[in-house]
Amino acid sequence: MHSHVDLLILGGGCAGLSLASRLAEFGKDAPKVLIIEQRESYTNDRTWCFWDIEKPAYKSLTSHAWSKFEVANHPRSNVYNCSQYQYLMLESHHFYENALGLIRSNASIQLLLGQEVLSAPIKTEHGWYIKTGNLEFTAKQVLDTRPPKQVSHHYSVLWQSFVGYEIQTESDYFSPEQMVLMEFDHTFKSGLAFTYILPTTEKKALIEYTVFSENRMSEEDLMEGLKKSIGQHIAGSPYKILRVEHGILPMGNKLATQNNDSSYLFAGLFEGAARPSSGYAFQRIQSWANKCAHSMLANNTLYAFPKEKRLQSFMDGLFLNVIKKNPTIAASLFEDLFRRCNLKTVVKFMSDQASSSDCMQIIRALPPKPFIEALPRFIIQKISNRLRLTS
Ligand SMILES: Cc1cc2nc3c(=O)[nH]c(=O)nc-3n(C[C@H](O)[C@H](O)[C@H](O)COP(=O)(O)OP(=O)(O)OC[C@H]3O[C@@H](n4cnc5c(N)ncnc54)[C@H](O)[C@@H]3O)c2cc1C
Numbered sequence: 530m531h532s533h534v535d536l537l538i539l540g541g542g543c544a545g546l547s548l549a550s551r552l553a554e555f556g557k558d559a560p561k562v563l564i565i566e567q568r569e570s571y572t573n574d575r576t577w578c579f580w581d582i583e584k585p586a587y588k589s590l591t592s593h594a595w596s597k598f599e600v601a602n603h604p605r606s607n608v609y610n611c612s613q614y615q616y617l618m619l620e621s622h623h624f625y626e627n628a629l630g631l632i633r634s635n636a637s638i639q640l641l642l643g644q645e646v647l648s649a650p651i652k653t654e655h656g657w658y659i660k661t662g663n664l665e666f667t668a669k670q671v672l673d674t675r676p677p678k679q680v681s682h683h684y685s686v687l688w689q690s691f692v693g694y695e696i697q698t699e700s701d702y703f704s705p706e707q708m709v710l711m712e713f714d715h716t717f718k719s720g721l722a723f724t725y726i727l728p729t730t731e732k733k734a735l736i737e738y739t740v741f742s743e744n745r746m747s748e749e750d751l752m753e754g755l756k757k758s759i760g761q762h763i764a765g766s767p768y769k770i771l772r773v774e775h776g777i778l779p780m781g782n783k784l785a786t787q788n789n790d791s792s793y794l795f796a797g798l799f800e801g802a803a804r805p806s807s808g809y810a811f812q813r814i815q816s817w818a819n820k821c822a823h824s825m826l827a828n829n830t831l832y833a834f835p836k837e838k839r840l841q842s843f844m845d846g847l848f849l850n851v852i853k854k855n856p857t858i859a860a861s862l863f864e865d866l867f868r869r870c871n872l873k874t875v876v877k878f879m880s881d882q883a884s885s886s887d888c889m890q891i892i893r894a895l896p897p898k899p900f901i902e903a904l905p906r907f908i909i910q911k912i913s914n915r916l917r918l919t920s
């Protein structure tokens with residue numbers, strides 16, 4: 530079988546399906562698209578959370594909203610009321626079902642499951658050529674959302690590694706209207722560690738143990754911290770594991786993939802989707818997918834992830850350097866951020882919507898000393914990255 534399409538999307542995860550969904554909505558104006566995805570089927574493999582500010586995409590598919598959240602830096606703990614900007618939870622299976630429905634509704638968009646793309650597409654006179662198993666395709670343009678096979682530790686300033694269990698308990702231990710954004714673990718010394726708790730009923734919660742560190746951490750590395758934290762929250766009582774989530778997200782990419790051909794674009798988590806200071810990517814992917822789909826419709830051009838806003842990028846980069854140099858003070862910096870800033874400012878900052886005056890409020894709320902100390906190293910790192918990219 531050999532077919533020719535306008536756009537080949539490699540990887541049908543969040544970025545690939547988001548773009549395909551937006552294109553499917555164009556009806557008969559949609560380009561001819563083929564998505565090649567290695568998984569055989571979609572499961573509820575992750576939970577996406579984001580703040581309800583400025584009409585977030587997919588709000589209507591969310592299954593839980595929290596009006597309060599806790600930041601605990603023992604022995605202190607603060608609970609914040611976020612009823613105006615609730616924290617929303619989107620279970621990935623709802624997102625996948627929605628995307629598959631949109632794709633099925635438009636004959637121009639095809640999804641091929643269970644096909645692993647093993648080699649890079651080759652540019653020929655007929656466009657990009659690719660072979661998977663016994664299938665061959667050519668395409669005018671390629672969007673590659675596959676994560677890199679090998680990622681060096683140096684790719685990112687820090688890594689956010691986490692493992693979580695969705696658990697069911699026998700007695701009531703949770704409050705479904707209040708989540709725990711960060712509960713810091715001061716016993717962990719090689720980075721910043723905290724527990725994140727998303728309770729959906731009194732007896733059910735997703736509990737994640739997260740570490741920001743220079744090295745990527747495996748599920749096994751994180752398991753002891755997770756089990757200890759669960760034990761503390763449910764007083765050592767028995768629980769049933771309903772689901773496991775694990776992820777390693779880049780925080781502050783140092784090297785963007787270079788490609789001078791505008792008909793081949795890299796996208797997704799490792800190509801600018803992840804917010805450097807938090808690793809959050811879902812809403813950034815939606816904003817990009819929307820712009821990319823409209824760019825395809827208007828002038829048949831793929832749209833790359835936009836560069837970070839300057840001030841936000843400077844703040845994120847410096848913040849990561851402070852955490853990297855001194856992870857033990859990071860917990861109190863997060864604590865100060867929530868305690869001293871207006872909640873709307875922090876939520877806007879975390880959701881990529883901060884104005885310059887919001888950024889200034891955040892700068893004023895944090896102690897200057899660790900940032901001034903980290904500044905020379907941060908500037909040297911920026912210059913050496915720029916030299917590496919231009920050489
Ligand atoms: C468990 C977890 C929880 C997260 N929670 C949040 C959150 O709460 N909020 C937030 O904003 N962000 C969150 N993120 C970060 C981010 O939103 C997700 O990682 C998101 O899925 C990134 O989208 P993507 O398309 O880049 O990668 P993916 O969704 O991982 O898609 C990549 C796709 O490529 C496919 N693929 C890979 N190699 C090949 C190949 N050789 N051939 C064919 N197909 C291939 C994969 O099977 C996959 O489907 C989370 C990430 C994880 C892992």
